[in-house]
Amino acid sequence: xxxxxxxxxxxxxxxxxxxxxxxxxxxxxxxxxxxxxxxxxxxxxxxxxxxxxxxxxxxxxxxxxxxxxxxxxxxxxxxxxxxxxxxxxxxxxxxxxxxxxxxxxxxxxxxxxxxxxxxxxxxxxxxxxxxxxxxxxxxxxxxxxxxxxxxxxxxxxxxxxxxxxxxxxxxxxxxxxxxxxxxxxxxxxxxxxxxxxxxxxxxxxxxxxxxxxxxxxxxxxxxxxxxxxxxxxxxxxxxxxxxxxxxxxxxxxxxxxxxxxxxxxxxxxxxxxxxxxxxxxxxxxxxxxxxxxxxxxxxxxxxxxxxxxxxxxxxxxxxxxxxxxxxxxxxxxxxxxxxxxxxxxxxxxxxxxxxxxx
Amino acid sequence: xxxxxxxxxxxxxxxxxxxxxxxxxxxxxxxxxxxxxxxxxxxxxxxxxxxxxxxxxxxxxxxxxxxxxxxxxxxxxxxxxxxxxxxxxxxxxxxxxxxxxxxxxxxxxxxxxxxxxxxxxxxxxxxxxxxxxxxxxxxxxxxxxxxxxxxxxxxxxxxxxxxxxxxxxxxxxxxxxxxxxxxxxxxxxxxxxxxxxxxxxxxxxxxxxxxxxxxxxxxxxxxxxxxxxxxxxxxxxxxxxxxxxxxxxxxxxxxxxxxxxxxxxxxxxxxxxxxxxxxxxxxxxxxxxxxxxxxxxxxxxxxxxxxxxxxxxxxxxxxxxxxxxxxxxxxxxxxxxxxxxxxxxxxxxxxxxxxxxxxxxxxxxxxxxxxxxxxxxxxxxxxxxxxxxxxxxxxxxxxxxxxxxxxxxxxxxxxxxxxxxxxxxxxxxxxxxxxxxxxxxxxxxxxxxxxxxxxxxxxxxxxxxxxxxxxxxxxxxxxxxxxxxxxxxxxxxxxxxxxxxxxxxxxxxxxxxxxxxxxxxxxxxxxxxxxxxxxxxxxx
Numbered sequence: 001x002x003x004x005x006x007x008x009x010x011x012x013x014x015x016x017x018x019x020x021x022x023x024x025x026x027x028x029x030x031x032x033x034x035x036x037x038x039x040x041x042x043x044x045x046x047x048x049x050x051x052x053x054x055x056x057x058x059x060x061x062x063x064x065x066x067x068x069x070x071x072x073x074x075x076x077x078x079x080x081x082x083x084x085x086x087x088x089x090x091x092x093x094x095x096x097x098x099x100x101x102x103x104x105x106x107x108x109x110x111x112x113x114x115x116x117x118x119x120x121x122x123x124x125x126x127x128x129x130x131x132x133x134x135x136x137x138x139x140x141x142x143x144x145x146x147x148x149x150x151x152x153x154x155x156x157x158x159x160x161x162x163x164x165x166x167x168x169x170x171x172x173x174x175x176x177x178x179x180x181x182x183x184x185x186x187x188x189x190x191x192x193x194x195x196x197x198x199x200x201x202x203x204x205x206x207x208x209x210x211x212x213x214x215x216x217x218x219x220x221x222x223x224x225x226x227x228x229x230x231x232x233x234x235x236x237x238x239x240x241x242x243x244x245x246x247x248x249x250x251x252x253x254x255x256x257x258x259x260x261x262x263x264x265x266x267x268x269x270x271x272x273x274x275x276x277x278x279x280x281x282x283x284x285x286x287x288x289x290x291x292x293x294x295x296x297x298x299x300x301x302x303x304x305x306x307x308x309x310x311x312x313x314x315x316x317x318x319x320x321x322x323x324x325x326x327x328x329x330x331x332x333x334x335x336x337x338x339x340x341x342x343x344x345x346x347x348x349x350x351x352x353x354x355x356x357x358x
Numbered sequence: 359x360x361x362x363x364x365x366x367x368x369x370x371x372x373x374x375x376x377x378x379x380x381x382x383x384x385x386x387x388x389x390x391x392x393x394x395x396x397x398x399x400x401x402x403x404x405x406x407x408x409x410x411x412x413x414x415x416x417x418x419x420x421x422x423x424x425x426x427x428x429x430x431x432x433x434x435x436x437x438x439x440x441x442x443x444x445x446x447x448x449x450x451x452x453x454x455x456x457x458x459x460x461x462x463x464x465x466x467x468x469x470x471x472x473x474x475x476x477x478x479x480x481x482x483x484x485x486x487x488x489x490x491x492x493x494x495x496x497x498x499x500x501x502x503x504x505x506x507x508x509x510x511x512x513x514x515x516x517x518x519x520x521x522x523x524x525x526x527x528x529x530x531x532x533x534x535x536x537x538x539x540x541x542x543x544x545x546x547x548x549x550x551x552x553x554x555x556x557x558x559x560x561x562x563x564x565x566x567x568x569x570x571x572x573x574x575x576x577x578x579x580x581x582x583x584x585x586x587x588x589x590x591x592x593x594x595x596x597x598x599x600x601x602x603x604x605x606x607x608x609x610x611x612x613x614x615x616x617x618x619x620x621x622x623x624x625x626x627x628x629x630x631x632x633x634x635x636x637x638x639x640x641x642x643x644x645x646x647x648x649x650x651x652x653x654x655x656x657x658x659x660x661x662x663x664x665x666x667x668x669x670x671x672x673x674x675x676x677x678x679x680x681x682x683x684x685x686x687x688x689x690x691x692x693x694x695x696x697x698x699x700x701x702x703x704x705x706x707x708x709x710x711x712x713x714x715x716x717x718x719x720x721x722x723x724x725x726x727x728x729x730x731x732x733x734x735x736x737x738x739x740x741x742x743x744x745x746x747x748x749x750x751x752x753x754x755x756x757x758x759x760x761x762x763x764x765x766x767x768x769x770x771x772x773x774x775x776x777x778x779x780x781x782x783x784x785x786x787x788x789x790x791x792x793x794x795x796x797x798x799x800x801x802x803x804x805x806x807x808x809x810x811x812x813x814x815x816x817x818x819x820x821x822x823x824x825x826x827x828x829x830x831x832x833x834x835x836x837x838x839x840x841x842x843x844x845x846x847x848x849x850x851x852x853x854x855x856x857x858x859x860x861x862x863x864x865x866x867x868x869x870x871x872x873x874x875x876x877x878x879x880x881x882x883x884x885x886x887x888x889x890x891x892x893x894x895x896x897x898x
Contacts, residue, residue, distance in 0.1 A: 010778075010786050219755050220746065226735070227743065233729045236690050237721075238743045239711035 005346040015344045016292065022343070023336035030332050040319060048318045049311035049329070059310065061196020065268055066306035069094070069260040069277070071205040071299055073284035075212045076256030078293040080249035082216070084229040087250055089135065089150025090257040091281025092157035093128040097258025098265045099161055100127025102272045105187035105265075106169055106180055116186040120262055128258015129251050131157060136250040140243040146250070154281070162274045169272060180272035189267040201263035206299075208256060213295040225249065257281060286330075290337055305330065389452065391416045391543055391575045392437070392468075397446035399432050406432040408599045409446070414544065414592075419566060419576045421586040421607065423619055424596035425818045430579050433596070434546055437577070438470050439463040451543075469537035470546040475529050479522040483515055483532055490536050500539075507538050511565045526675060527558035534565070545569065546577045551585060555675055556846075556879035563589050581619070583612040595619055619819075635854070636666030639807045639838035640719075641700040645693060645707070647686050655679035655862040657686060662857060662867060664807070664838040669829065670867060671853030672842040673878050679862035680842050681724065684811045687840070688721035689714045701807060715748055718806035722796055724815065724842075726789065730796045733785035737777060740784050741766040741799050748803050765802065773798035773824060790821035797825050801832055808832060811842040826852050846878060858882045 028046065035042040053059045073090045080087050087093075101124030108116050134153060138144035166178045174181075189199040216222035228235035228245045235242060264276055287305055291298030312326025390413045397410040406429045414420045424430045435441040437448070439457040447454050450466055457463050463470075477486050487504060488497055501517065508515050513531045521529060530550060537545055547566075551559045566576055566589060578590055586593055587607060595603045595618045603618050645660040657679055664670045674680055685691040686699070693699060693707035700706060701717045711721075723729045731740045742762045746752055751762045766780040773794040777787050784792055793814070800808060813829065814822035830852055833839050842859075843849050849856055850870060857867040858881035865881045 010783065218757055218759075220752055220757060221755065223739070223742065223746075223757060226739075227732050230734050231728045231732045233725070234732045234743065237688065237711065237723060237729055239689065239713075239715070 003348045003350055005342065006349055007346055011344050012347075019340035019343050020290075020337060023333065023340045026336040026340075027329065027333045030336075031329065034328070038321075040321065045315065045319060045321065048315045048321075049325075050307065052314045052318065053307060053310035057193070058196050061193050061198035062310055063303060063306050064193075064196075064198045064202040066309050067302045068199075068201045068205045068267075069264055069280040070284050070287050070305060071302035072201075072208055072260040072263070073253070073257045073281060074287035074291065074298045074302055075205075075208050075295050076253040077284055078288040078291065078295070078298055079212060079216065079222075079225060080253045081288060082229045082293050083225040083245050083249040084232070085139075085246055085249040085253075086147045087132065087135065087150050087253045088147055088285060089132070089152075089154045089281070090253060090284055091277060091279065092150070092154030093131045093254045093257035094261035094264075094277055094281045095154070095157040095161050096131040097124040097128040097261030098272065098276050099157075099164065099261075100124055100130075100258070101262030102180065102183075102265045103169075105183045106272070108187070109181055109184050112184065112186045114186070116184075117189070117266070120187060120266060121259065124258045124262025125255040126258070128254040128256070128261065130254075131258070132250040132254025136247050139250075140246055146246075158275070161272070161276070165272050165274050171271075178274050182271045183266055187266055188270060189263065197268055199263070199267040201260075201267050204259060204263065205302075208259075209295045209299050216295065221248070257284075286334065290334065304333075308333070389416075390414060390449070391418075391451060393449040394433075394437070395447050395449065397433060397436060397448075398444050399436060399441060400444055405599050407436070407443075410596070410599070410601050412594045412601070412604070414575045414577060416543070416575055417570050417573045418592055419570050419578055419590045421590035421593035422577060422579045422596065423581065423583075423586060423593050423615065425581055425619060428596040428619075429599040430596055431548070432599075434470070434548060434577070434579060437463070438468060438546060464540060464542075467541070467543035468546065469540055469542035469544070471530065471533045471537060471548065471550060473548045473550075475533055477521050477529055477532060480520065482518055482520050483524075484517040486521060486532060487517075487536055487539070491539070503539060504535060507535055511538070511568050512561065513565055525558075526677065527554050527561070530554070530562070538569075542574070544575045544577060546579070548579045549581075550578075551580070551582065555882050557883065559585070583615045583619075586615065587612050635668040636836060638663045639666050639702060640664045640687075640809075640840070641703070642687075643698055643700075644695075645686060645698040646695075647682055647691055647693060649682075650691075655682050657682050657862045660686075660864045662864060664840055666806070666836050666838050667833055668854040669833050669839040669841055669852055671849035671856045671870065672840065672859055672864070673844070673846060673849055673856060673882055674842070674859035675844060675882055678859050678882075680811060680844075680859060682862065683859060683864075684721060684723055684809060684842060687809045688719075688723070712747055715744065720744070720800040720803060720805035720808045722800055722808070722810040722813065724811040726792050726796060727785060731784040731792060734783055736766075736783055737770065737775075737780045737787075737795060738763050738766045740795070741769060744799060745803050769795060769798040769802050772802065773828070790817040793817050794821050794824060797828060801828055805832075805837060807838045809840040809842070812845075813841060813843065814845065814848060815843075822848070849878075 031046060031049070032042040035045040054063065073094065077087060077090060101120040104120045104123050105116070131153060132150070135146040135149040138149050139146045165180055169180045171177070171179055171181045189201055191197065191199050192203065216225070224235065224240045225245055225248070227238060228240055228242055232242055235245070260280065261276065265272055269276060283305060287301045288298055290304070291301035308326060308330050312323060312329070315321040315325055316323060392414050394410060394412040397407050398405075399407040410429070410433055412422070412433070422430050422433065432441065436443050437457065439459045439462050442458070448457060449455070455466065457466070478489070481489070484501065484504070488495070488500065491500065504517055507513065508531075513535060515528060515531050515535065521532070550562060554562065566578075570576055578586070580586055587610070590607045593605050593607050593610070593615065594601055595605070595615070597619065605618075641663045643661050645657060647657040649656040655678060660683065662670065672680070672683070682691070686693060689706070689709060689711040692710070696707040696709075697705040698707045701714065701719055704717065706714055706717065727733045732743065742751060742757065745765055746757070746762070749761070749765060751758050751765070763780060769775065770777065770780060775787070775795045775798065776791050787795065797810070797813060810829070813825050817825065826848070829839055829841065841849065841853060853870045855867045856870045856873055856878060858865045858878060860882055
């Protein structure tokens with residue numbers, strides 16, 4: 001039997017929620033087939049992948065730790081994406097946040113005050129904003145495409161960090177390893193759940209999710225962002241400034257990425273290293289779209305992608321599966337998700353031979 | 359709709375009687391050029407064509423008449439192979455054919471002139487024509503062929519001129535010549551006069567009549583009744599996707615055609631002006647706006663004023679600076695000299711849309727989706743778009759949902775907007791209903807000054823009536839209204855005073871009561887004062 005797609009008169013609201021679930025189901029199904037072919041018991045493998053990481057309190061904590069930077073960045077990016085501002089340089093803004101916030105920690109490493117951490121947070125956010133201000137200025141002043149400028153600045157930022165930890169900021173007692181000092185206790189994010197590594201950054205992430213939700217759903221600023229993103233001419237007609245929206249979107253996402261960078265170095269890492277992120281800034285772009293650019297969706301998507309990282313590790317340990325399985329799973333999930341999105345705009349009907357011919 | 363608008367009525371009446379005989383003769387032999395039988399086509403949520411039958415004899419000018427959304431374009435697209443019918447068949451010269459593509463249609467001998475031209479502005483007329491030809495065409499012969507066609511059918515055109523220097527009427531001639539070079543048997547024309555001045559329309563009709571005399575069949579799509587009366591022999595009338603009637607035009611009057619097309623007797627409202635206009639609300643003096651790119655029109659020394667309680671109509675053929683004028687008035691484009699534009703005596707040229715709204719001005723742009731409304735947003739949000747400041751829908755930057763929902767409901771109710779409720783997205787509404795919503799959104803804010811561009815473009819007659827009455831009502835309550843429109847009938851119907859814009863310059867304004875269609879036509883063609891107009895009329 002053959003099927004064809006018919007465009008719906010209006011996008012289906014139900015499908016917005018159902019399609020991710022269908023995608024998840026299809027991913028699991030394909031996973032079963034995949035494991036069968038590899039000669040692994042699919043039940044065991046799926047258990048190792050999706051359940052085992054969450055069987056302990058520590059596991060739940062790790063989930064939060066991994067999800068924190070993803071959610072922080074992705075929520076802010078999704079606001080920018082809705083405004084039609086394509087900041088894909090969050091990785092660089094994250095790095096600058098880590099440099100500025102971490103710089104404070106290194107500068108005040110002998111100071112034991114409760115003001116050290118707040119100062120680091122402020123400087124981390126400011127660092128990310130500063131880095132995002134460059135593409136914002138180039139876009140609003142010279143109409144330079146922010147996709148290119150923000151991406152290129154990422155490499156500048158990571159090389160800058162590398163220079164610092166190889167040179168001036170190298171730990172004097174660190175046997176010449178390219179690492180900074182370990183941050184003092186006053187410069188380290190407090191843990192919020194005993195027996196885990198879950199830190200205050202997770203609370204930051206939840207606060208950002210809630211604020212973003214209110215911003216987009218209830219305020220005139222969020223409304224302006226949506227209007228300018230969807231119909232710039234209508235935005236100008238309404239009297240909204242496109243340039244202001246561009247600046248706002250880039251400052252938001254730059255600040256959030258900077259905060260994420262600071263949270264990483266003063267949380268799980270605890271010092272500055274040549275490489276402080278496994279590409280959170282880029283993965284966050286995926287998270288933003290999987291979460292449908294909605295703050296709550298982004299939170300769930302961030303947790304899901306974090307789980308796939310943890311599951312990959314656990315499957316490596318307990319079943320000797322290769323690391324590539326993680327990538328395959330993430331790929332399948334995205335593939336099915338994008339495919340299922342078709343159902344939001346179209347419905348499937350059985351096709352007769354005649355209608356296929358046309 | 360004034361009957362005196364029919365151009366060349368004497369000539370075409372003679373022609374009608376001639377071709378009707380011709381047609382009868384051919385019908386006896388059962389030889390139609392094209393015969394559509396039971397054409398049906400559906401789109402999601404709408405049956406665009408429902409068992410439509412239509413026949414055209416050789417040498418006949420056949421009108422396809424209907425309001426916007428009646429299914430005219432769908433039917434034509436099936437004839438030209440752009441769409442495939444769900445059901446029904448097409449007979450071409452007696453043989454059943456399946457028209458699978460525009461190329462197939464052209465091979466059969468069907469040519470089409472679209473409403474929107476596909477021409478390269480930066481190329482010459484000749485280059486544009488060559489581009490549309492097969493690679494094997496002999497270009498040296500082509501030049502003489504073009505000359506031949508252009509003299510034979512009264513389509514004067516200099517093949518060496520660049521397209522961007524040509525008027526819309528001249529551009530249309532390129533498209534027609536392009537079609538005629540294929541030696542078609544059927545020429546389809548989709549609303550060809552919507553962009554032409556009355557003088558250009560007259561020339562076009564002469565050409566079409568000459569072509570029909572030589573045996574070419576023409577399918578003429580329009581909703582302008584006077585034109586159909588003046589030009590066509592036979593008319594098929596569509597309403598809601600169905601053929602409601604197929605008539606000899608000779609035996610019909612414009613109003614009987616209108617009744618069939620609309621299916622209801624339209625109440626002719628009493629749009630008499632009450633009282634004298636009040637004080638000056640909008641004063642524009644020496645407004646200049648530079649062109650932002652090579653395709654936009656610079657505004658030159660625009661000067662006019664609008665008083666409380668009156669409607670000023672601005673006529674003009676599309677692309678003569680109407681968009682630029684609306685943007686300059688709305689505040690989307692700012693002017694260097696702030697005093698060039700004064701609302702209630704306050705200089706506003708440097709103030710943006712929101713500041714002008716707070717001074718009581720509302721504007722409605724021509725383009726609905728993407729300019730006047732955000733396509734993917736609900737009616738509530740689209741109401742919020744321009745009303746949030748004036749109607750105070752915000753408390754400390756937060757949107758008061760209840761208030762904006764009530765506002766959307768009020769607009770929907772007062773203007774009878776048909777939708778799936780106020781949460782329906784703008785793009786799901788039909789053009790007419792969305793326009794009613796946008797016009798309603800501005801009028802419900804009780805503006806003291808309203809500037810509206812193309813208020814009823816592409817809107818059905820019922821909705822147009824609602825909008826006209828609302829504008830008139832608003833004026834009678836003391837609002838100053840500016841209507842920019844290409845529809846002369848509309849302007850004559852609702853305006854107190856009329857002016858015209860041509861190449862970014864605005865003519866003087868005249869009382870609508872004393873102006874004839876011919877005079878406006880000349881104003882639209884660039885004459886600025888009555889003297890100039892009388893000179894040109896004398897010359898003709």
